[in-house]
Amino acid sequence: MMADDDKKPKEEVEQLVYDFKCSSCAMEEKAHYKGKNPPFSRNLSLKYPSYVMKDPFSPPGKGEILVLGSDCSVCGISICINKECSFFYLKMYCIPCALNLNETFPIEVKSKLLQIKK
Incomplete structure:
Protein backbone atom coordinates (compact mmCIF):
# COMPACT_ATOMS: atom_id res chain seq x y z
CA MET A 1 0.00 0.00 0.00
CA MET A 2 1.37 3.41 -1.00
CA ALA A 3 1.09 6.23 1.52
CA ASP A 4 -0.19 9.64 0.42
CA ASP A 5 3.24 11.08 1.20
CA ASP A 6 4.78 8.78 -1.46
CA LYS A 7 2.53 10.30 -4.14
CA LYS A 8 3.15 13.97 -3.31
CA PRO A 9 6.74 14.38 -4.53
CA LYS A 10 5.92 13.02 -8.02
CA GLU A 11 2.89 15.30 -8.32
CA GLU A 12 4.96 18.29 -7.17
CA VAL A 13 7.73 17.54 -9.70
CA GLU A 14 5.22 17.40 -12.55
CA GLN A 15 3.57 20.67 -11.48
CA LEU A 16 6.82 22.59 -10.92
CA VAL A 17 7.27 25.38 -13.48
CA TYR A 18 10.58 27.02 -14.33
CA ASP A 19 10.88 30.55 -15.67
CA PHE A 20 13.31 29.94 -18.51
CA LYS A 21 15.10 32.96 -19.97
CA CYS A 22 17.89 32.74 -22.53
CA SER A 23 20.87 34.81 -21.34
CA SER A 24 21.84 35.52 -24.93
CA CYS A 25 18.66 36.54 -26.76
CA ALA A 26 16.37 37.09 -23.73
CA MET A 27 13.68 34.70 -25.03
CA GLU A 28 11.37 33.88 -22.10
CA GLU A 29 9.03 30.94 -21.64
CA LYS A 30 7.61 28.72 -18.91
CA ALA A 31 9.27 25.29 -18.75
CA HIS A 32 7.44 22.35 -17.22
CA TYR A 33 10.57 20.29 -16.55
CA LYS A 34 14.34 20.52 -16.29
CA GLY A 35 16.38 17.37 -16.80
CA LYS A 36 16.92 14.45 -19.19
CA ASN A 37 13.73 12.39 -18.74
CA PRO A 38 10.50 14.44 -18.86
CA PRO A 39 7.90 12.50 -16.84
CA PHE A 40 5.08 13.56 -19.20
CA SER A 41 6.80 12.27 -22.36
CA ARG A 42 6.85 8.66 -23.48
CA ASN A 43 10.18 6.88 -23.07
CA LEU A 44 12.18 9.94 -24.05
CA SER A 45 15.71 10.44 -22.81
CA LEU A 46 17.50 13.65 -23.81
CA LYS A 47 21.27 13.81 -24.35
CA TYR A 48 21.75 16.65 -21.89
CA PRO A 49 19.69 18.26 -19.10
CA SER A 50 17.22 20.57 -20.81
CA TYR A 51 14.41 22.97 -20.07
CA VAL A 52 11.32 21.34 -21.55
CA MET A 53 7.72 22.41 -21.96
CA LYS A 54 4.67 20.39 -22.92
CA ASP A 55 3.89 21.08 -26.57
CA PRO A 56 0.90 23.45 -26.49
CA PHE A 57 0.02 22.53 -30.09
CA SER A 58 -0.32 18.77 -29.61
CA PRO A 59 -3.40 17.02 -28.19
CA PRO A 60 -3.36 16.53 -24.39
CA GLY A 61 -1.83 13.27 -23.20
CA LYS A 62 0.26 12.67 -26.34
CA GLY A 63 3.54 13.38 -24.52
CA ILE A 95 28.58 30.72 -27.93
CA PRO A 96 31.22 32.69 -25.93
CA GLN A 115 30.72 29.69 -39.46
CA ILE A 116 28.52 30.66 -36.51
CA LYS A 117 31.02 33.32 -35.44
CA LYS A 118 30.75 35.09 -38.83
Missing part, protein backbone atom coordinates in the same frame (compact mmCIF):
# COMPACT_ATOMS: atom_id res chain seq x y z
CA GLU A 64 4.83 15.80 -27.14
CA ILE A 65 7.46 18.24 -25.91
CA LEU A 66 9.38 21.33 -26.96
CA VAL A 67 13.00 21.65 -25.84
CA LEU A 68 13.59 25.30 -24.96
CA GLY A 69 17.26 25.19 -24.02
CA SER A 70 19.78 24.22 -21.40
CA ASP A 71 22.46 25.56 -19.11
CA CYS A 72 25.95 26.08 -20.54
CA SER A 73 28.15 23.19 -19.42
CA VAL A 74 31.02 25.61 -18.72
CA CYS A 75 29.61 28.82 -17.19
CA GLY A 76 26.10 27.63 -16.25
CA ILE A 77 24.05 30.41 -17.87
CA SER A 78 20.69 29.51 -19.41
CA ILE A 79 20.71 29.43 -23.20
CA CYS A 80 18.06 28.56 -25.77
CA ILE A 81 18.66 26.10 -28.61
CA ASN A 82 18.88 28.84 -31.25
CA LYS A 83 22.15 28.38 -33.17
CA GLU A 84 23.04 32.01 -32.49
CA CYS A 85 22.82 31.42 -28.72
CA SER A 86 24.14 27.90 -28.17
CA PHE A 87 26.43 25.25 -29.61
CA PHE A 88 26.23 21.51 -29.03
CA TYR A 89 29.18 19.16 -29.19
CA LEU A 90 28.88 16.34 -26.65
CA LYS A 91 27.64 19.03 -24.23
CA MET A 92 25.74 22.29 -24.55
CA TYR A 93 27.77 25.50 -24.65
CA CYS A 94 26.91 29.18 -24.87
CA CYS A 97 32.33 29.54 -24.04
CA ALA A 98 32.36 27.47 -27.25
CA LEU A 99 34.53 30.10 -28.94
CA ASN A 100 36.90 30.12 -25.94
CA LEU A 101 37.19 26.32 -26.17
CA ASN A 102 37.46 26.29 -29.96
CA GLU A 103 41.01 24.84 -29.95
CA THR A 104 39.88 21.80 -27.95
CA PHE A 105 37.31 20.71 -30.56
CA PRO A 106 38.01 18.47 -33.57
CA ILE A 107 38.66 20.24 -36.91
CA GLU A 108 35.14 19.55 -38.26
CA VAL A 109 33.60 21.10 -35.18
CA LYS A 110 35.94 24.11 -35.31
CA SER A 111 34.82 24.90 -38.87
CA LYS A 112 31.13 24.81 -37.87
CA LEU A 113 31.85 27.06 -34.92
CA LEU A 114 33.74 29.54 -37.10
Whole structure:
Protein backbone atom coordinates (compact mmCIF):
# COMPACT_ATOMS: atom_id res chain seq x y z
CA MET A 1 0.00 0.00 0.00
CA MET A 2 1.37 3.41 -1.00
CA ALA A 3 1.09 6.23 1.52
CA ASP A 4 -0.19 9.64 0.42
CA ASP A 5 3.24 11.08 1.20
CA ASP A 6 4.78 8.78 -1.46
CA LYS A 7 2.53 10.30 -4.14
CA LYS A 8 3.15 13.97 -3.31
CA PRO A 9 6.74 14.38 -4.53
CA LYS A 10 5.92 13.02 -8.02
CA GLU A 11 2.89 15.30 -8.32
CA GLU A 12 4.96 18.29 -7.17
CA VAL A 13 7.73 17.54 -9.70
CA GLU A 14 5.22 17.40 -12.55
CA GLN A 15 3.57 20.67 -11.48
CA LEU A 16 6.82 22.59 -10.92
CA VAL A 17 7.27 25.38 -13.48
CA TYR A 18 10.58 27.02 -14.33
CA ASP A 19 10.88 30.55 -15.67
CA PHE A 20 13.31 29.94 -18.51
CA LYS A 21 15.10 32.96 -19.97
CA CYS A 22 17.89 32.74 -22.53
CA SER A 23 20.87 34.81 -21.34
CA SER A 24 21.84 35.52 -24.93
CA CYS A 25 18.66 36.54 -26.76
CA ALA A 26 16.37 37.09 -23.73
CA MET A 27 13.68 34.70 -25.03
CA GLU A 28 11.37 33.88 -22.10
CA GLU A 29 9.03 30.94 -21.64
CA LYS A 30 7.61 28.72 -18.91
CA ALA A 31 9.27 25.29 -18.75
CA HIS A 32 7.44 22.35 -17.22
CA TYR A 33 10.57 20.29 -16.55
CA LYS A 34 14.34 20.52 -16.29
CA GLY A 35 16.38 17.37 -16.80
CA LYS A 36 16.92 14.45 -19.19
CA ASN A 37 13.73 12.39 -18.74
CA PRO A 38 10.50 14.44 -18.86
CA PRO A 39 7.90 12.50 -16.84
CA PHE A 40 5.08 13.56 -19.20
CA SER A 41 6.80 12.27 -22.36
CA ARG A 42 6.85 8.66 -23.48
CA ASN A 43 10.18 6.88 -23.07
CA LEU A 44 12.18 9.94 -24.05
CA SER A 45 15.71 10.44 -22.81
CA LEU A 46 17.50 13.65 -23.81
CA LYS A 47 21.27 13.81 -24.35
CA TYR A 48 21.75 16.65 -21.89
CA PRO A 49 19.69 18.26 -19.10
CA SER A 50 17.22 20.57 -20.81
CA TYR A 51 14.41 22.97 -20.07
CA VAL A 52 11.32 21.34 -21.55
CA MET A 53 7.72 22.41 -21.96
CA LYS A 54 4.67 20.39 -22.92
CA ASP A 55 3.89 21.08 -26.57
CA PRO A 56 0.90 23.45 -26.49
CA PHE A 57 0.02 22.53 -30.09
CA SER A 58 -0.32 18.77 -29.61
CA PRO A 59 -3.40 17.02 -28.19
CA PRO A 60 -3.36 16.53 -24.39
CA GLY A 61 -1.83 13.27 -23.20
CA LYS A 62 0.26 12.67 -26.34
CA GLY A 63 3.54 13.38 -24.52
CA GLU A 64 4.83 15.80 -27.14
CA ILE A 65 7.46 18.24 -25.91
CA LEU A 66 9.38 21.33 -26.96
CA VAL A 67 13.00 21.65 -25.84
CA LEU A 68 13.59 25.30 -24.96
CA GLY A 69 17.26 25.19 -24.02
CA SER A 70 19.78 24.22 -21.40
CA ASP A 71 22.46 25.56 -19.11
CA CYS A 72 25.95 26.08 -20.54
CA SER A 73 28.15 23.19 -19.42
CA VAL A 74 31.02 25.61 -18.72
CA CYS A 75 29.61 28.82 -17.19
CA GLY A 76 26.10 27.63 -16.25
CA ILE A 77 24.05 30.41 -17.87
CA SER A 78 20.69 29.51 -19.41
CA ILE A 79 20.71 29.43 -23.20
CA CYS A 80 18.06 28.56 -25.77
CA ILE A 81 18.66 26.10 -28.61
CA ASN A 82 18.88 28.84 -31.25
CA LYS A 83 22.15 28.38 -33.17
CA GLU A 84 23.04 32.01 -32.49
CA CYS A 85 22.82 31.42 -28.72
CA SER A 86 24.14 27.90 -28.17
CA PHE A 87 26.43 25.25 -29.61
CA PHE A 88 26.23 21.51 -29.03
CA TYR A 89 29.18 19.16 -29.19
CA LEU A 90 28.88 16.34 -26.65
CA LYS A 91 27.64 19.03 -24.23
CA MET A 92 25.74 22.29 -24.55
CA TYR A 93 27.77 25.50 -24.65
CA CYS A 94 26.91 29.18 -24.87
CA ILE A 95 28.58 30.72 -27.93
CA PRO A 96 31.22 32.69 -25.93
CA CYS A 97 32.33 29.54 -24.04
CA ALA A 98 32.36 27.47 -27.25
CA LEU A 99 34.53 30.10 -28.94
CA ASN A 100 36.90 30.12 -25.94
CA LEU A 101 37.19 26.32 -26.17
CA ASN A 102 37.46 26.29 -29.96
CA GLU A 103 41.01 24.84 -29.95
CA THR A 104 39.88 21.80 -27.95
CA PHE A 105 37.31 20.71 -30.56
CA PRO A 106 38.01 18.47 -33.57
CA ILE A 107 38.66 20.24 -36.91
CA GLU A 108 35.14 19.55 -38.26
CA VAL A 109 33.60 21.10 -35.18
CA LYS A 110 35.94 24.11 -35.31
CA SER A 111 34.82 24.90 -38.87
CA LYS A 112 31.13 24.81 -37.87
CA LEU A 113 31.85 27.06 -34.92
CA LEU A 114 33.74 29.54 -37.10
CA GLN A 115 30.72 29.69 -39.46
CA ILE A 116 28.52 30.66 -36.51
CA LYS A 117 31.02 33.32 -35.44
CA LYS A 118 30.75 35.09 -38.83
